[in-house]
Amino acid sequence: MAQTEEGVSTWSCNQVAQWLQDEGFGQYVELLCTQHRLDGLSLLALTEVDLRGPPLSLSVLGDIKRLTLALHRLQRRNHDQLEELGLRPSDSIPSGLxxxxxxxxxxxxxxxxxxxxxxxxxxxxxxxxxxxxxxxxxxxxxxAHSNGRHEQQLAGRLDPEVWKTVISSIYVFLVFGFTSFVMVIVHERVPDMRTYPPLPDIFLDSVPRIPWAFAMAEACGLVLCYMFLLILLLHKHRSILFRRLCSLMGTVFLLRCCTMFATSLSVPGQHLKCASQTYGDTWGKIQRALAIWSGFGMTLTGVQTCGDYMFSGHTVVITMLNFFVTEYTPRNWNLIHTISWVLNLFGIFFILAAHEHYSIDVFIAFYITTRLFLYYHTLANTRAYQHSRRARIWFPMFSFFECNVNGPVPNQYEWPFSKPTVMKTLIG
Incomplete structure (x- = not known):
């Protein structure tokens, strides 16, 4: 006797078994109806993912597809019941089907x-x-569905491509060296303070200078750096994270080289005691650039520079680290995100309070860094643009580094070191 399909949500397990028999899936009656007590309500909510995965784990692909299509026909004929249950056909069946x-x-x-x-x-x-x-x-x-199964599937598609990470490290390493050399050239061209006094600046003119503030700004940057290194160490996709950091840092500092070299701003404060300095021949310039390079351009390492104002490299580093910390940690890690943003904002304030940069230097650095970070990640999470001509022309480093990254990087963590053989033997 043919099974009626009216009121499927009220079917009993026996009625579901009869429906399976009528559709030619009698071999699954024992599994679905006897072992898993599938009734009409659960039948309407059944998905192809349920058929493939545990606890059902059907192994015959043809049966999975045919049963999926049969379920789809049943669900379409009971569309009203699905809506009453708060379900839609798209919740259970692929859109093509x-x-x-x-x-x-x-x-x-x-x-x-x-x-x-x-x-x-x-x-x-x-x-x-x-x-x-x-x-x-x-x-x-x-x-992307925000459940764990999607993140596992997506994680399996992310190739670390360590060789690309090595190339990105070389890229940022060379960019930092080139930036150091440009800073030496800029120092030779710094305007004379007697002829070109500090420019009017609404923040610097309103807030008195704090002598120790710049050291505190660098301390904020160091704390953010340690936070990111810890996240990088424990993140499952650390190779992709580090590659992205190097790519973005290198690109921003290349832009900074252009702005520093193009226009030399006057010194922002009399306390800096900056004057044009000539380093002699090319070898002397290279030695000075190596000193800046090895000291990371930080006053904490004894490096003092002049003329490299537009735009602030310290703001770039602090802001970039903040964005990487907040992007690659789970959304519910509110304390970590708050600490990261506080360090970022206080670092910017200390840079200005030390009168080491004009306000426009810090504002432009923050704007360029954040926009480039968001632009990069928007493209990286949108595969349709990864191979576009526009991306290849305007952002060639992105096209090269991200061509095999399929979508957003899930925030998954793992212990990076394998257990020693002796420990494995003792434990298991």
Whole structure:
């Protein structure tokens, strides 16, 4: 006797078993109805992911697909009941199967998230029916499901590509060296303080100088650096994190070289005692650049520079570290995020309070650093743009480093060191 499909949500296990028999899946009656007590309500909520994964773990792909299609037909005929239960067909069946069609996007990239097939940031959606006809539909965007299973699937697609991380390290290493050399050239061109006094600045003119403030700004930067190094050590995708940090730091400091070299601002305060200084031949300049390079340009290491004002390198470093700490830690780590932002803001305040930079130096540094960080990560999390011509032209380092990173990097942590063999023997 054929099973009626009205009131599926009220079906008993026996009625579900009858439906499975009618659909030709009698071999799964024992598993679904006897062992797992599947009734009508749970049948409507059943998904292909449930069929594939534990505790069901069906092993025959053809049966999984056919049973998924049968469930889809049943759910469509009971659409009202699904809505009453707070479910939608898209919650249980891949979007392509909902319409009984196969979706494709010419020249674009498709990905699967927990059984949902999506085009990320596509501009055009093409539906290809069984007969070959094609219709253009509205654009569809993928959003990553925030459950643990999605993060595990996504994590498996992230290749650390250590060789690229090594290249990014060399890149930022060379950029820092080039920046140090430009700082030497800029020091030779610093304007005479007697001819060019400090420029009017609303903050510097309003707040008296605090002599120890610049050391405190560098201390804030060191604390942020230690926080990031600890996160980097424990993060599962540490290679990608470090590669991104090197790529962004190198790019921002290259921009800083351009602004420093293009325009020499007058010294922001009489206390700096800056004057134009000539280092002689090229070898003398290289030696001075090596001294700045090895000391990381910090006054705590005894490095004193002049003329490198537009824009503030200290603000770049502090802000970049803050953004990496807050981006690559879970959203509920509120204390870590608060500490990071407090260090960032206080570091900026101390730089200005020390009268080591003009306000515009700090503002531009903060703006460029934050915009570049957000621009980079927006592109990295949107695969549709990773191979675009615009990205390759305007951001070649991004296109090279991120071409094989498929989507957002999940914040997963692990112990980086394997247990010694002796300890493994004693433990297990």
């Amino acid at each position: 909902l319409l009984g069609v196969e979706w494709s996007m010419d020249g674009k990239d498709w990905r699967e998230f927990n059984g949902d097939y999506c085009l990320r940031n596509g501009t055009e959606l093409v539906r290809r029916t069984r007969g070959g006809s094609r219709n253009v539909s509205s654009a569809a965007t993928c959003h």
